[in-house]
Amino acid sequence: MYKLNLNTQDFLALHWQKTPLVIKNAFTDFIDPISADELAGLACEEEISSRVIITKNDGWDIIQGPIEDYDQFGDDNWQLLVQAVNHWFPDSVDLVEAFRFIPDWRFDDLMVSFATPGGGVGPHIDNYDVFLLQGEGTRRWKVGARGDYSPRGGDTHTALIDDFEPIIDVVLEKGDMLYIPPGYPHRGETITTALSYSIGYRAPSQQELMSGLADHLLDTNTGSQRFISENEPKMPASLSIAHQTGILALLQDLLAQPQHYQQMLGQLLSQNRFELDLCEPEQEYSAADLASALSEGARLVRIGGLKVISLEGDTQSRLFINGEEFELNIDQDELAHIANQMCLDNDKMLAFTDSVELKKFLLTMLNVGYYYLA
Known part of the structure; x- marks a missing residue:
């Protein structure tokens, strides 16, 4: 059983989605729920999302899993990342339980990393909340202030950015934790061979909400009402302000009806991004x-x-x-x-x-x- 040393009400009021926070000794006498060998074993599986990131002088190389041979990577400057470990390794579920003061619908997954000295991910910005918990070993984390940062190499399809001036520069040891809200640049570097745990939380984007609503309307064959106008513009090519607002009011009307938005939200927010390890019986239970x-x-x-x-x-x-x-x-x-x-x-x-x-x-x-x- 994992007990988090944190006043959760104060945390939610002062830091959640607002400011980063270093929590030393977040878990007293922390015991890693998974070993490096067990993590490597998960990364061999086709259905489990994993990758190795290799640190180079001029950047980072990413090798997507499954990963079976680790000798090729050497003794330093790389890390293994395995997503949704809580789906596949039951002993890790108790750790997730310690964070259920945040609603379940926000929870994304438990990502676990094994990193060698010098291994890490470059400076980047995430669009979700994350708790970074240190297991065995030590890692140094830097966090910068929110702001406008240039994407690394001009590539807008990556979360990597050019470097930043840190407002937090801390070495995490076993049981220590760092909380980072969305939008804060950060980077980690491994000092001694380490196991680390990333407990991530995300909320749906406007794109995902609109897509979910569209799917709901198609599935239920609803939302067929069309715009009716009371007057027409004098210019034939004009889309008047009244017509613009009237058309958009159709959407607002849908979103005001619980029978539409409740089902859409329930279905959307109960889905997982990662595959589940279903326990289907060989024969159906009676x-x-x-x-x-x-x-x-x-x-x-x-x-x-x-x-x-x-x-x-x-x-x-x-x-x-x-x-x-x-x-x-x-x-x-x-x-x-x-x-x-x-x-x-x-x-x-x-x-x-x-x-x-x-x-x-x-x-x-x-x-x-x-x-x-x-």
Whole structure:
């Protein structure tokens, strides 16, 4: 169990999405949830996103995974990055739990890096919030002020920028952590061979929201209302201000209707960017199988990285799970319990199976591989 040494309310009020913060001894007696060899093993897998970054005198080379041979990289000036480790390595899930004072819908993934001395990523700017937690070894981090920075080499398709003047220059040791909000330039350099953990949070962009709304309207065959005008401009080629605002008001009208934006947000924000390690059973569970497992003390555990989202003030009784909508006409307290708990204990499960609808839902979760019996 990982306990974060941080006053979370003060952090949310003073620093979250505002200013960077160095948190020394964020975790007392921190124990790495994964070893370098185990991380390297994950990077061998085709379905897991990984890469090696090699530091050179004139820049950085990126080698995309899967990675099987590390001898080619030598003893220094490179690092391995593996995305969504919490999806594939159950022992890392407890670390993510320590950060659930930030809403689940924002959470992106747990990225883990193994870096040799001199390994690192150049100065860059991210568009998401990140906690950088140090495991074994030491790394030096520099953070600059928000501002206008030139993309490295004029390449606007990369997050890399020209160098910056640091406002933070710190060496992180085991258990130390650095928080960086969006828009702050930063760079890391490994001093001694290190394991590091990046806990990232992102919010949808305007592009993603508009795309999500368009998908929702197409899927539900709604949003077919067209603009009707009360008067026409005198010039035939003119698109009047009244017409411009009237056309855009059609969008505003859609976004004011919960039946449109709630479903769109629930589906969009419960999706993952990275593949999940689904635990689909070899044979589908039956109601009798579930009852037998529960009689032996089984619990129902959510797979790593699965997002279960409920909407405050929802017009319907439902949960959004991995981009899907599940209607559940049950007590709101029960709905909230399922959404908030990573593990449904045996007593709760036994109570849930008294309900035909809940039993059907639990069996669905097991048979699609979103939960497993433990």
